[in-house]
Amino acid sequence: MGQDLKCLRLPGGSDTAGTQPGAVPHCAATPKSVGIVWGLLILNTLGSAGAKTVIPLPRSLIQMVTMAALVTAFSLALVLNVRLRIRASAFVFLLTLLLVPSVISSANLGVGYGALFRCTRLALFVGTLWLLSRWWDGGLTFVRHHIRIYFAVLASVAAGLVISPGTAMPEYYGGRLVGALWPLTPPQIGQYAAVIIGLTVLLVLGRQTTRASAAMVIVPSLVLLAMTHTRTATLGLLISLALAIGSLVLTSAAARRFFAWAVLCAVVAAVAFSSALQAWYLRGQSQENMSNLTGRAKVWDALLAAPRTTGEQALGMGLGDKSFGGLPIDNSWLAVYHEQGLIGVAIVAAIIIALGGVALLRPPSLPRACAIFLISYCAISSYTEAGLGDASPYLLHLALAASLLAAPAATPPHAAPEAPQRHSPRRARDGR
Template sequence: MVWGLLILNTLGSAGAVTIIPLPRSLIQLVTMGALVAAFALALALNLPLRIRASAFLFLLTMLLVPSVVSSAHLESGFGALFRCTRLALFVSTLWLLSRWWDGGLTFVRHHIRMYFAVLGSVAAGLLISPGAAMPELYGGRLVGALWPLTPPQIGQYAAVIIGLAVLLVLGRRTDRASAAVVIVPSLVLLALTHTRTATLGLLIGLALAIGSLVLTSAAARRFFTWAVLIAAVAAVGFASLLQEWFLRGQSQENLTSLTGRAKVWDALLAAPRATGEQLFGVGLGDKSFGGLPIDNSWLAVYHEQGLTGVTLVAAVFLVLGGVALLRPPSLSRACAIFLISYCAIASYTEAGLGDASPYLLHLALAASLLVTPTAPAPATALPKPAVPRRRVPRWAQRSEVP
């Protein structure tokens, strides 16, 4: 329940027009209420306040420092302090959940189930009102018609659970029928979103994750071989269709500028900044610059939390990636590699690494998978009860007479 409430909190409140108009204030009340409920429930479950030391959570806690320092100037308004409070509650809830991080796949299953439920609402909106689910405003791409979700969000959720489900099948932790129930609909929704970043993140992340299992898993070797063959056939036989899907009807110039993102990035980097703003940013905001979305995690962190925030986020990837490389091959390690690589790829065209977001949840899941399992305490041998010696009568004792 706590994990599901955290996912609900990170769904956001801005997106497409829904079938039943939902006021943004109501959506924000639901998402923020979900975070408060998650924290309260995690605290109730962990009243002894037992936590596991984690470099990942320590770095996220340190990220609060530039966030609070920059937001205290109120350059981004009182909303910056509200977002700092949200980030603090989010990180605190993860600290409370760290008690149950044991390197197992329990949280992976929670992750798949919760996001599959979110995608279920997207599919329901598509069936109820196809026009609202694929509006012209987004170029006919799939959006959330029941809850305001954008195509990149839906693509991200679909890609992540597809990758995790494939890895569970290869590790024989689930059967193929159960995995197909998750993978096939998610692939359809991913294709309808036309999200290039999510598709590339899924393919590259799976390649790296399966590559880490090739030496120890025959199933991974077979899957990798078949995947390469299918990709080669698709590249030759369906090249025109793949190119048309990838371009989404855009011109070459628009594609080169990353759908206009590069112009915002250049303007952000060229803007004059004081020394304090360079070090700590301007405070947590809505990840926009000049009224346009930044759509780059590194530049968004630089804008809102300065070079200090960029350093801490980079340290998160270095720590998680370094630990993943040092761990012996395992299914948990492969899932962590997939999540880390996906977030690293998506950070180029998506924002969210410096604030409470699905990307921080993905990285938190990766951190839980890389935890060294605690060895069970050795059983203490109980002393054997003393057995009273039985006195043997003198007449029954063995004679030593030859």
């Protein structure tokens, strides 16, 4: 992707897609080290529990690596922004507010010291985002960091598949693709693939990268997404990408052509491959299993029926591992309710509403379309995936959306150099 994914930003207010005549790209002054900080944040959110790997990795070792990545990210961001220059951000402010119910509920030592450790992790995560907000200017720099780093993660998944196919597609996951080098679950891989596919498609439509460079990202990511059999990621990709492209159709001929071809291909695929698509979607599960969302509904009902005090309803039980009764909750809203209470649910809802509202009020542009894609994807995935209330890839996706919706930093206009005075030969000769 090299030259095509260089830091490009276009002047002229919101026309970052370069649709206005005379818009000339120029490079934003964002240090390359900021990309390293972003990569360390992504490493921290990869998780420590998942599939069995080719070389067994103790969970304590993985936790040490991910926590060290977060501490290093915060330290490096502090060095880069030693004067603590930050930009106002409703998103990061609301995340800071989310720390309040998290800390209060986790301060009850009856839930264990792990809850306080997770609060510390969330505080460092939010602090790093505050430090990075200095470089949030509505440009596409962080989008490129996002794509490159998650593509590197997917490359490790593909390498594991080549090295040990049996480990990468185990029977205990129904033959779905997992991480054989780093313990990644099918939903994680599907999420990463879906997000970078959507963002890369939007970059192509905005003429911010070439089709050849985009194909190098999209094609292998689509293959990995299909091998994970992840329904949430697939539906989230299709719906969110449709919403994002729909926000561009009035101003972009490329978006209109892509949307028309996508609808045509979807109709043809639905007719010609309906049975194959249905088999892929069901994954060999019965209708009863599908109706209760592969067992999720039973956990949700038990969580809602559990007795709670007024304080536990308001502030939650403290940050945990997003499980109830030893089973994963797999719903962001119920996980937040369980751990941070109704106050936490209200704050998370305010985050989604604030980002969505700002995106709708912005004029059409490529950064706005990318933000709409990310916000929609996180909102859709929140129904069957947890993560909106703690340091997670979903919060990083929303942070990227916040950076895309930030107003460009005001820069003083450069004064044009004065033209040298011209003296007539006669005046120069006469000395007058």
